[in-house]
Amino acid sequence: MNLVTNNKWIGQRTIRPDGMDKVTGRAQFAADTTMPGMIWGKVLRSPHPHARIRSIDTAKAEALPGVRAVVTSKDIVDFPIEKGAVMLGIQDMRWMCRNVMARDKALFPGHPVAAVAATTEAIAAEACKLIEIDYEVLPWSIEIDDAIKSDAPVLHEFNKFDGKPSNIAGRLEHKKGDISEGFKKADVVIERTFTTRPVHQGYIEPHACLISVAPDGKTTIWSSSQGQFMVRAMTSMLTGIPQSDIRAIPAEIGGGFGGKTIVYLEPLATLLAKKSGRPVKMVMTREEVMRATGPTSGSKSTVKIGATKDGKIVAAHGIFYLQAGAFPGSPIRGAAGCSFTPYDIPNLLSEGFDVCSNRSKVAAYRAPGAPIGAYAVECVMDEVAERLKMDPLDFRLKNAAREGTKAAHGPTFPRIGYVETVEAAKSSPHYAAPLGDGQGRLRGRGVASGFWFNAGGESSAQVNITEDGNVVVTTGHPDIGGSRAGIANICAELLGIDYRRVSVIIGDTQTVGFSNLTGGSRVLFASSMVVTQSTEKIIQTLRERAAKIWEIDPEAVKWEDGAAHPVSPNAGQFEPLTLKELAEKAPAMGGPIGAGVQLNTQGADGGFGTHVCDVEIDVDLGIARVIRYTAVQDVGRAIHPGYVEGQLQGGVAQGIGWALNEEYIYTKEGKVDNPGFLDYRMPVCSDLPMLDCIMVEIPNPKHPQGVKGVGEVPLVPVMAAVANAIYNALGKRFYALPMSPPKVLEVLEAPTQQAAE
Amino acid sequence: MAKVHVTTSINGEPMEFLCEPNDTMLDALRGTLNLTGSKEGCASGDCGACSITLDDRLVCSCLMLAVESEGHEIRTIEGMAQGDKLHPLQQKFLEMAALQCGICTSGMLVASDALLKKNPDPSEEEVRFWLAGNLCRCTGYDKIVRAVMETAAEMRAQ
Numbered sequence: 001m002n003l004v005t006n007n008k009w010i011g012q013r014t015i016r017p018d019g020m021d022k023v024t025g026r027a028q029f030a031a032d033t034t035m036p037g038m039i040w041g042k043v044l045r046s047p048h049p050h051a052r053i054r055s056i057d058t059a060k061a062e063a064l065p066g067v068r069a070v071v072t073s074k075d076i077v078d079f080p081i082e083k084g085a086v087m088l089g090i091q092d093m094r095w096m097c098r099n100v101m102a103r104d105k106a107l108f109p110g111h112p113v114a115a116v117a118a119t120t121e122a123i124a125a126e127a128c129k130l131i132e133i134d135y136e137v138l139p140w141s142i143e144i145d146d147a148i149k150s151d152a153p154v155l156h157e158f159n160k161f162d163g164k165p166s167n168i169a170g171r172l173e174h175k176k177g178d179i180s181e182g183f184k185k186a187d188v189v190i191e192r193t194f195t196t197r198p199v200h201q202g203y204i205e206p207h208a209c210l211i212s213v214a215p216d217g218k219t220t221i222w223s224s225s226q227g228q229f230m231v232r233a234m235t236s237m238l239t240g241i242p243q244s245d246i247r248a249i250p251a252e253i254g255g256g257f258g259g260k261t262i263v264y265l266e267p268l269a270t271l272l273a274k275k276s277g278r279p280v281k282m283v284m285t286r287e288e289v290m291r292a293t294g295p296t297s298g299s300k301s302t303v304k305i306g307a308t309k310d311g312k313i314v315a316a317h318g319i320f321y322l323q324a325g326a327f328p329g330s331p332i333r334g335a336a337g338c339s340f341t342p343y344d345i346p347n348l349l350s351e352g353f354d355v356c357s358n359r360s361k362v363a364a365y366r367a368p369g370a371p372i373g374a375y376a377v378e379c380v381m382d383e384v385a386e387r388l389k390m391d392p393l394d395f396r397l398k399n400a401a402r403e404g405t406k407a408a409h410g411p412t413f414p415r416i417g418y419v420e421t422v423e424a425a426k427s428s429p430h431y432a433a434p435l436g437d438g439q440g441r442l443r444g445r446g447v448a449s450g451f452w453f454n455a456g457g458e459s460s461a462q463v464n465i466t467e468d469g470n471v472v473v474t475t476g477h478p479d480i481g482g483s484r485a486g487i488a489n490i491c492a493e494l495l496g497i498d499y500r501r502v503s504v505i506i507g508d509t510q511t512v513g514f515s516n517l518t519g520g521s522r523v524l525f526a527s528s529m530v531v532t533q534s535t536e537k538i539i540q541t542l543r544e545r546a547a548k549i550w551e552i553d554p555e556a557v558k559w560e561d562g563a564a565h566p567v568s569p570n571a572g573q574f575e576p577l578t579l580k581e582l583a584e585k586a587p588a589m590g591g592p593i594g595a596g597v598q599l600n601t602q603g604a605d606g607g608f609g610t611h612v613c614d615v616e617i618d619v620d621l622g623i624a625r626v627i628r629y630t631a632v633q634d635v636g637r638a639i640h641p642g643y644v645e646g647q648l649q650g651g652v653a654q655g656i657g658w659a660l661n662e663e664y665i666y667t668k669e670g671k672v673d674n675p676g677f678l679d680y681r682m683p684v685c686s687d688l689p690m691l692d693c694i695m696v697e698i699p700n701p702k703h704p705q706g707v708k709g710v711g712e713v714p715l716v717p718v719m720a721a722v723a724n725a726i727y728n729a730l731g732k733r734f735y736a737l738p739m740s741p742p743k744v745l746e747v748l749e750a751p752t753q754q755a756a757e
Numbered sequence: 758m759a760k761v762h763v764t765t766s767i768n769g770e771p772m773e774f775l776c777e778p779n780d781t782m783l784d785a786l787r788g789t790l791n792l793t794g795s796k797e798g799c800a801s802g803d804c805g806a807c808s809i810t811l812d813d814r815l816v817c818s819c820l821m822l823a824v825e826s827e828g829h830e831i832r833t834i835e836g837m838a839q840g841d842k843l844h845p846l847q848q849k850f851l852e853m854a855a856l857q858c859g860i861c862t863s864g865m866l867v868a869s870d871a872l873l874k875k876n877p878d879p880s881e882e883e884v885r886f887w888l889a890g891n892l893c894r895c896t897g898y899d900k901i902v903r904a905v906m907e908t909a910a911e912m913r914a915q
Contacts, residue, residue: 015851022859023847025794025834029860032793202894204798204806205860254796254860255894286799481857481895642854646896650857653897677803677892685898686882686889 009489009499010705013642016485017504018252030208030224030251035279038210039068041265041272042124042282044114044131045292046106049358049670050140050153053106053113053133060130061116066123069275070131071268072114073101077238081158086237089230089517091262093237095327099361100238100267106135107155107326108360109671110291112264117272117280140358140670141167144300144321147357155326155356169328170354174336174408182315182347186306190383193302194376196719196737197663198323200295201365202654202682205254206286207293211269212279219246219270224253226260226478227517232509238267239274249508250478253518257654258364259294261519290675295664296365297322297330301376303339311390313399315347316340320373322354325361330354334369334452337409338716339377341451342418342608343399348408358670364519366651367452367712371658371719375737378448378720382727392447392724393426396610409453411606417634417698418608422449424694425610430630435614442617443627444729449610450716454709455520456601460513461530463491463538464594469580471495473531474507476515477523481650481711482643486524487531489639490705494535496562497579513598521709524639525700526601532704537595545589546577603702607713609633611652613721617729622745624726625687626656632694636708641695648714649691655718657683663738765826767792768836776823782816783807785823786833794834794863798892805891808864808871809833815871817890834863837870845908846870855904857895864891869905877913881906 021027058070079086079094086093097103102111114131118124139153146152147167154165161168183189209223219241225231232248235241253260265282273280284293304317318339324330332352340348352369385395400419406412425431425447435443462474473491477483484504492499506512516522539559546564547554556571557564563576586593614628631648638644661681665673674680699706719737727733732747760775767790774789781800786792786809795818798804802820809818810832811825818833837844846869849855856862865888872879872887879887884905885898893901 013852013854016854018859019851019856022856022862023843023850023866024838025792025863027859028793029796031797032787203858203860204804204892204894205796205858206798252860253858254798255858257894283797286801286804482854640854642900643857646854646857646900649897649899650895651897654894676801677799678801682892682894683897684889684892685902686885688885688898690881690902691897691899 007493009493010639011641012489014485014489014499014640016482017488018479018484027252029205029254031283033210033222035210035212038279038281039117039119039276040121040124041115041117041269041280042121042128043112043268044128046102046111046113047109048106048135048137049109049142050138051106051135052138053102053104054136055134056114057132058114061127064123064127064130066119067116067127068119068278069117069272070114071271071275073103075271076101076267077240088233088237092329095329095361096234096262097238099327100264108358110288110360111326115268115272117276142357142359142666142670144298144323144355147355155358167356168353169324169356172332172336172352174350175348176408177347179315179317179347179349183306185308185314187309188384188387189304189306190380190387191302191304192380192735193300194379194735196299196372196375198295198298198359199658199662200290200680201257201259203255203257203259206284206289207264208283209265209269210279210281211266211273213270213274217241217245221246221248221266222251223266224251224260226253226256226480226519228478228509229476229514230261230517231263231266234263235266235270239270247508247510250506253478253480256480257366258368258519261364261517264293286677287675290680291672292360294360294363294365296368297324297362297372299323299372301373303376303380305380305384307384307388311388311395311398313343313345316345318350318373318377320352322352322369322372323359323362324354324356325359326356327361328354328356330362331364331369334367335373338370338451338453339373341407341409342401342449344401344405350408366654366715370450370452370716371655374448374450374716375719375723378717379723382446382724393422396449397422414605415698415701416605416608417696420696420698421608421610421632421634424696425612425630425632428612428630428694430612430628430692438616442619442729443614444725444727445612445614446721446724446728447610447612448717448720448724449608450713451606451608452521452712452716453606454525454604455522456526456604457516457522458600459515459526459530460596460598461527461534462512462594462596463531463534465538465579465583467583469583471502473502473504474512475527475531476507476512477527478506478518480518481647482640483523483527485643486639487527490528491531491535494532494539495579496560513596521607521711522604525604525703525707525709528705528707529601529703530597530599533597534595538593541593542582545582545585548589549577549585550574603700605700605702605708607634607708607710609713609717611717611721613725615722615725615729617726617744619748622741622748624660624739624744626722627689629689630692630694631714632696633710633713634696634698634708635710636700637697637706638695639705639707644695644710645693647711648693651714652691652718653683653688655715656688656722659719659722659737659739661738661740761824763824763827765828766830768832778824780823781819782809782821782823782826783818786818792833792835796860796863798860805868806861806864808867808891810867810871813874815868834867837866844870845912849904849908853900853904853907855896855900861891861893865893865901873909873912877909879909
């Protein structure tokens with residue numbers, strides 16, 4: 001394809017199209033709009049981790065002055081379990097309908113059981129208290145070890161594993177060769193078990209929506225999500241309103257990281273708006289976000305790796321148990337499928353188990369499952385390298401996946417950039433620098449690698465030339481981290497005009513064609529494909545128009561620097577016709593100039609990264625701090641380097657939080673005990689150093705600009721890089737996250753060495 | 758509950774409004790006053806997305822009652838640019854990609870402005886500790902810290 005070289009805008013740090021609105025407070029996020037006659041919705045949530053709902057009496061709530069509507073599960077379209085899966089993307093609507101509103105059972109504290117709309121938020125909250133629910137409280141389990149016991153309380157009786165009702169809702173495996181034969185050839189075998197805690201995506205903007213339903217059923221949804229089409233489809237399926245009647249408008253989204261790929265409030269607000277005849281606004285509190293949305297899985301993983309004396313891995317076995325929460329669907333595919341993928345391992349078995357338990361339904365979080373698996377695998381890699389007395393990067397290079405390597409999850413790799421990331425890490429100033437004197441604090445360095453599949457999928461774009469000769473691009477994926485800036489660069493490059501003449505907007509569901517979720521690191525990959533093809537169609541039209549004006553053959557016209565030119569003096573002597581001139585002449589020359597393209601995009605190559613981390617540990621306080629960090633990643637092509645670096649830095653910061661502090665803590669009653677930003681401790685500015693990035697650019701040959709997804713890979717290696725650095729500093733290894741001060745102190749103060757060492 | 762009448766100044770303009778006695782300043786700004794640039798991320802003073810200044814003092818507007826603005830001067834993100842001229846911090850955030858989703862940006866800018874007014878030559882450590890009350894989940898803070906320091910250097914040079 002037409003890989004653009006000598007770029008003017010691709011690779012430039014241009015000003016993002018939505019930037020001005022965001023630095024001046026103009027940008028409208030989900031909670032920032034109102035409608036005439038708007039009222040407020042509130043959700044009543046279960047206080048119990050597991051309870052049968054015998055009855056719900058809403059009479060007193062409905063009688064409260066100011067209350068306009070009450071909904072319960074009776075109002076939500078049911079997807080009966082026995083009728084089998086009804087999939088929307090990766091979500092089974094049987095679980096979605098039960099997640100947005102509990103039906104026969106409440107399955108976690110925070111599970112919605114009813115919703116109220118009233119003229120003020122205060123009245124809605126008061127009405128929730130008047131709803132009488134008769135619960136039969138049931139035994140519950142949250143942690144994986146508890147949920148998989150043979151006598152564990154089973155959340156879903158219909159779910160069978162090995163023929164018996166079970167909380168294990170699924171298993172998948174990736175297999176290559178024969179591990180028992182492989183391990184026989186190994187000189188060194190190390191097997192370790194690791195646990196991680198549930199962590200929240202931590203977006204700063206709580207879920208919110210504002211919805212109006214007209215008497216004819218025409219519905220307008222204003223909400224922030226990672227997919228307005230997902231919002232439309234799920235709301236349609238859960239309310240019975242046809243998709244053609246639902247206009248889902250994407251508000252600016254205040255962070256998602258995977259957590260806004262499903263609906264929580266929209267179906268409830270739609271039903272409340274329909275019943276009340278008034279627009280309904282719903283905004284979650286931070287506590288509701290923490291109790292009832294996300295987080296990702298807690299996990300228990302056992303990883304075994306065997307290598308020969310000369311450093312060749314001969315076999316590996318991974319077993320990954322991931323919490324799904326209240327309904328099946330934990331990201332075992334990411335854990336089992338990504339964790340060993342940086343390596344060419346002849347004998348491999350990677351197994352994932354999906355475990356239901358009485359906590360909120362898991363939501364995607366940046367490379368879902370992959371960071372959990374990579375944490376375990378990359379820590380064992382570190383131990384094997386140490387046992388072999390090899391540099392950990394040399395050990396990775398020796399076993400690196402390359403072009404032609406067959407990955408256990410299926411593909412045979414095309415040209416990939418993993419080796420380059422390891423080499424760049426090895427030759428980085430960071431890896432060469434001495435650790436320096438910690439002045440009483442212990443310092444250590446660790447490395448780790450990671451892989452994420454990346455995705456393509458459906459994408460639509462419309463590119464229109466305005467009457468004054470500028471450009472408006474409309475795409476269908478919410479912009480979560482700067483994708484509009486990348487699209488502006490590409491469109492300006494192709495048209496040969498200043499990027500400031502290209503306006504990029506995200507269309508609503510009724511004005512742009514179907515576009516899949518902002519997820520899987522697909523957005524710039526997929527949308528730049530459809531924008532490129534649309535722009536190429538426009539350039540073809542512009543050439544034809546110039547040819548018509550000049551009365552020459554369109555093939556004798558070229559498009560360059562924002563204007564039509566004759567390809568050569570032989571074609572004729574004409575002054576160039578600029579985009580502006582051709583736009584002015586458009587009405588007389590065939591009409592408006594614009595083009596739309598819709599594709600199911602293919603060819604999204606996976607992404608690899610290798611990270612180097614230095615830590616410093618205060619042995620008196622048990623505080624581990626990251627003092628230097630370098631993230632190396634094969635980014636394909638950095639269309640806007642500032643926002644590519646931003647993805648790397650943001651992923652690293654989240655990983656450092658996951659490694660060192662973040663965790664869901666539960667009370668003895670099974671409730672989240674830290675549902676706020678004070679006690680759920682995400683990294684703040686003073687916790688982190690500058691985060692260095694090295695962007696390796698191995699262009700994706702299947703993409704017109706060489707783009708690979710970049711958003712998810714940077715979270716994958718982080719926890720292992722931090723854990724390996726802490727081991728390097730202390731000589732003691734942690735097998736559980738987070739490595740928070742109390743846990744570090746516990747290890748430091750333990751009288752004897754760990755048995756495993 | 759009877760509403761309370763409040764007379765205050767917002768972004769340099771005299772302002773009167775009615776509020777409930779228990780409304781926060783953030784409720785009043787985002788509700789009655791329709792200034793939605795200040796964001797609510799937590800309502801507990803932990804995220805800083807609602808940062809404003811009260812008589813030049815940086816505060817979380819979610820931790821302040823609306824009635825407490827009586828007779829004081831409030832400044833919000835909406836008052837940071839002068840007409841179509843951006844504040845140097847706003848311009849630098851744009852140039853250096855110091856924002857991704859943008860939900861924390863209003864608070865970050867208000868807080869950074871308050872810092873530079875107090876300390877025109879902050880060290881990296883001073884910037885990091887001053888902004889420790891403003892959560893950003895997207896950027897890892899790197900570009901934000903750089904943008905604040907670079908703006909400070911340019912403002913000192915002028």
